[in-house]
Amino acid sequence: MTELPELIAVGVGPGDPELITLKGLRAIQSADVIFTPLSREGDASIALQIATPWIDQERQRLVSLPLPMTRDAGQLRPAWQAAAATIQQELTGRQRGVYLLLGDPLLYGTFSYLWRELHTAANITVKIIPGITSFAAAAAAGGVPLTMADERFVVLPASYETDMLTLQRLLNDFNTVVLMKAGTALPTIVTALQQLNLLDNALYAERVGLEGEFITRDLRTLDLQHRPYLSLVIVRRGGWL
Amino acid sequence: MTELPELIAVGVGPGDPELITLKGLRAIQSADVIFTPLSREGDASIALQIATPWIDQERQRLVSLPLPMTRDAGQLRPAWQAAAATIQQELTGRQRGVYLLLGDPLLYGTFSYLWRELHTAANITVKIIPGITSFAAAAAAGGVPLTMADERFVVLPASYETDMLTLQRLLNDFNTVVLMKAGTALPTIVTALQQLNLLDNALYAERVGLEGEFITRDLRTLDLQHRPYLSLVIVRRGGWL
Numbered sequence: 426m427t428e429l430p431e432l433i434a435v436g437v438g439p440g441d442p443e444l445i446t447l448k449g450l451r452a453i454q455s456a457d458v459i460f461t462p463l464s465r466e467g468d469a470s471i472a473l474q475i476a477t478p479w480i481d482q483e484r485q486r487l488v489s490l491p492l493p494m495t496r497d498a499g500q501l502r503p504a505w506q507a508a509a510a511t512i513q514q515e516l517t518g519r520q521r522g523v524y525l526l527l528g529d530p531l532l533y534g535t536f537s538y539l540w541r542e543l544h545t546a547a548n549i550t551v552k553i554i555p556g557i558t559s560f561a562a563a564a565a566a567g568g569v570p571l572t573m574a575d576e577r578f579v580v581l582p583a584s585y586e587t588d589m590l591t592l593q594r595l596l597n598d599f600n601t602v603v604l605m606k607a608g609t610a611l612p613t614i615v616t617a618l619q620q621l622n623l624l625d626n627a628l629y630a631e632r633v634g635l636e637g638e639f640i641t642r643d644l645r646t647l648d649l650q651h652r653p654y655l656s657l658v659i660v661r662r663g664g665w666l
Numbered sequence: 667m668t669e670l671p672e673l674i675a676v677g678v679g680p681g682d683p684e685l686i687t688l689k690g691l692r693a694i695q696s697a698d699v700i701f702t703p704l705s706r707e708g709d710a711s712i713a714l715q716i717a718t719p720w721i722d723q724e725r726q727r728l729v730s731l732p733l734p735m736t737r738d739a740g741q742l743r744p745a746w747q748a749a750a751a752t753i754q755q756e757l758t759g760r761q762r763g764v765y766l767l768l769g770d771p772l773l774y775g776t777f778s779y780l781w782r783e784l785h786t787a788a789n790i791t792v793k794i795i796p797g798i799t800s801f802a803a804a805a806a807a808g809g810v811p812l813t814m815a816d817e818r819f820v821v822l823p824a825s826y827e828t829d830m831l832t833l834q835r836l837l838n839d840f841n842t843v844v845l846m847k848a849g850t851a852l853p854t855i856v857t858a859l860q861q862l863n864l865l866d867n868a869l870y871a872e873r874v875g876l877e878g879e880f881i882t883r884d885l886r887t888l889d890l891q892h893r894p895y896l897s898l899v900i901v902r903r904g905g906w907l
Contacts, residue, residue, distance in 0.1 A: 441689065446798065448684035529802050537811035553806035557687065557796045561770050565794035570778035577822030582815065599820070
């Protein structure tokens, strides 16, 4: 056999098991090995849960990869190298593995870090199957448009930049601002929105499509403490419909 | 029957028929009426083509809605009002319609304009099923990450802002810039990228997942004229993997 083993990164979508793509579920069904990242954030087990109806545990092998938290991802290269080595080892003599992630593999996913190591070290063909992002699902569930035809929007991880000046500048330049992983940054975000008089132009969403989904446009009475990691805020300068 | 008729906007994804979600195809299968926007841009027929395997034309009724071009969308309110009236009329006495769009309904889709009219005038419950965006599919097909964990990215319609200063400012502030609908703006975009010395940090993609898909990282030799409307450019300041 001259063909290289193949790893397909499958974005299983934001949480609702029905938001997986046909392409994603078919890749899962035809895989020999199913890799799932195990992180402290709990994303991994959710991705596996979404994929479970398409997995045949008699025939397919499940392999968990212990991986660093996304926030430290760039700094923890040895962990990624070890994961890449495990994948290469597991796929030896096998044709195809899938790597499961929540959302889209190339947007704030763990996959880009792993991919870099596979790219460098391993004889594996890598393919990507895109997934529904949490912000698209939150906008759909919350009933708010993200962009009209002539608008521009920006997406950023909330934990990195949530001060008032940054938010103000972004909201001057963009019609829609999406703050990902808003959980711990929520008090800062809400203070900034208050000062900018934009509290009524924001939507908060957590665990979209999962047990405990919670979506609100009322950030005034929202308890800002102890919100989960899987959460985001969408701010639209021009308001909603 | 006291329940309102229901319209579900279904994002069928960027072009590859397998990138439709399970939720989307099930909504199509259980609809009484299938609405497709007909625009000069040809998006509509592609969305319908993707949905066709899930439509039973014996049982389900197909209705085309003549709609304005996206670029003029905000100005042509009477056309949206007429479409909303048609939908309300078609759904009278029926339980459920779906409205098909390429990509995601809330990102540069025609749906937000229609939704505004339905919201104002019609007794219809509106739901949204998100779809895979063209930029996620282009990144996946082209093999380029969109964002690592601590990065931010911006998405804008290329036809509106493609001058060098705008691009330069965006690329100073954001790791990744996605220019949607790049077709006619491509010569300006490439000139700006040349001046910023970023030509090697760009990917051009057209008709992703469709017949005639074309993706290249070589913008130096790309023929910039007559590129189609369904096209985009992804620029990453830090380069690729």
